[in-house]
Amino acid sequence: MDHTEAFARWLASEAPHGTVQGLFAGFCQEVVRSGIPVWRASLGLEVLHPEVSGWQHVWTNESLSVRGSDRATAATSPSYLNSPTRIVDETARPFRRRLEAPLPDLPLLEELRLAGATDYVMYPLPFLDQTRTAVISFATQHPQGFDAISFDRLEFGAKLLSPYLERHVLRRIAVDLLDTYVGPRTGQRIIEGRVDRGAVEMIEAAIWFADLRGFTFLSEQAPIPVVLTHLNAWFGIIGEVVEAHGGEVLKFIGDAVLAIFPNSGEHDRMAACRRALAAAQEFCRRSEAENVLRRSSGSPPLEHGLALHVGEVAYGNVGASRRLDFTVIGPAVNRASRLLDLAKRLNRPVLVSHALAREVDHPLVDLGRHQLRDVEKPQRVFTLPEQDLV
Incomplete structure (x- = not known):
């Protein structure tokens, strides 16, 4: 041979x-x-x-x-x-x-x-x-x-x-x-062959929904390169913080971000909520530190709204036959979105649902009951203490 x-x-x-x-x-x-x-x-x-x-x-x-x-x-x-x-x-x-x-x-x-x-x-x-x-x-x-x-x-x-x-x-x-x-967790599922439209699995997760305030005004006033720099700086902080606390960014929607912190075990609801809340605290600290630098250089600050909720979601493929989106849907996601709307109306940087607040031992500020759009009954909501926001 x-x-x-x-x-x-x-x-x-x-x-x-x-x-x-x-x-x-x-x-x-x-x-x-x-x-x-x-x-x-x-x-x-x-x-x-x-x-x-x-x-x-x-x-x-x-x-x-x-x-x-x-x-x-x-x-x-x-x-x-x-x-x-x-x-x-x-x-x-x-x-x-x-x-x-x-x-x-x-x-x-x-x-x-x-x-x-x-x-x-x-x-x-x-x-x-x-x-x-x-x-x-x-x-x-x-x-x-x-x-x-x-x-x-x-x-x-x-x-x-x-x-x-x-x-x-x-x-x-x-x-x-x-x-x-699409993120490592979602990417792994796609590589494994989970690409059938409508195929979902029910999972429980803490949900992170955030948006950048003042973005429309900035987009109207500033050149596109400045807008992109502003947006990427904000997205960059979120991506690092969410990943560091075991979450996954599912999608960027204009100036908004949807992320989840999935339960990793049958009795892990509390741990997922704590990770999501810890990520929110770090995000607020890092955003404020970034804003100190931005103000000193004359750049506009990164103002945000952030909603935290927990619940069961359908995690999988939705979309057209040849163009799919791997995402989460369900009432829990809808409530997180409505909670984000409320955060803007109340001019609060962070709102936490009662469902998630029950799962964490960190002290939160009770803001009472508020009506969420398309949700029948008023919902009790919370925010972070002032010292956690700076």
């Missing part, structure tokens, strides 16, 4: 396909076992994530390291602009450099040369999707570098490995996009 057939059999039958890290490390070990003198190998894979541009995996006989790159700076960073990766991205061709003399134009290769490397080659991986970076490189410390047979085997091995790696990348992109646009 020749090297190519042996490697193909390994990929099909023995390779650890569970993770990119395991697959890449196993591949490198097989390459070395086949007699190719690889000292260091690197795998660069670009993904589609709002914060991370991609991942670089670096293997040696001693270790495997993984490092992410910041999406905001990846394409303009000196480490990319002065790298073999940029050259391969732009030419779509293999890149080779003997490391016999100083390489001031390519700092990474100079670093490898000083560490004893004598030869370096990078190949573009033949992914079906050619719009993102996918490269693999090899370096050796062998005095004569790589010979022609080694180059042929490395290039063919990379081609055999490529579809397995692309499968991982495509799944990572799908998961990251779902996490980004």
Whole structure:
């Protein structure tokens, strides 16, 4: 059995396909076992994530390291602009450099040369999707570098490995996009195949409904970039706070946010309500701290309304046959929405329903009974003490 057939059999039958890290490390070990003198190998894979541009995996006989790159700076960073990766991205061709003399134009290769490397080659991986970076490189410390047979085997091995790696990348992109646009809990359900229209499950959750006050006026008066900066600053605080307390933002609706804190167990109603209330307290503190900075710079403050309720909701798919929304619906969501309307009428930043107030041990201020739109009887509502709002 020749090297190519042996490697193909390994990929099909023995390779650890569970993770990119395991697959890449196993591949490198097989390459070395086949007699190719690889000292260091690197795998660069670009993904589609709002914060991370991609991942670089670096293997040696001693270790495997993984490092992410910041999406905001990846394409303009000196480490990319002065790298073999940029050259391969732009030419779509293999890149080779003997490391016999100083390489001031390519700092990474100079670093490898000083560490004893004598030869370096990078190949573009033949992914079906050619719009993102996918490269693999090899370096050796062998005095004569790589010979022609080694180059042929490395290039063919990379081609055999490529579809397995692309499968991982495509799944990572799908998961990251779902996490980004619908949240990790909801995204997991979609990945699992829960995409039937009208298919819902009944869950109990604390409900968080918030909106940004004065947004219409701001939109009429300020340039769009200023409006977007204002809105993203506010959404950013909410997203961080909700996630930190175990909740999930389900959707952004104009200048409003719907989030839930699901019960994680049969008797976890109280814990979900406490997490939602703790998130509200932190949100108020962080909003006030942000407003201090905004006022000092002449920017408009971030004024908000926030309603907290708890109850059973239908969690699942609604929408058109080819355009679905994974959300929560039900009387509890409607009441949270009406409670948010009341918060605006009462000029209160936070209102808490009686149902949720019963589940927490934090002192709240009783505001008495108030009529909610489309709700038959007046409802008792509460707010946070003054010290929790600043």
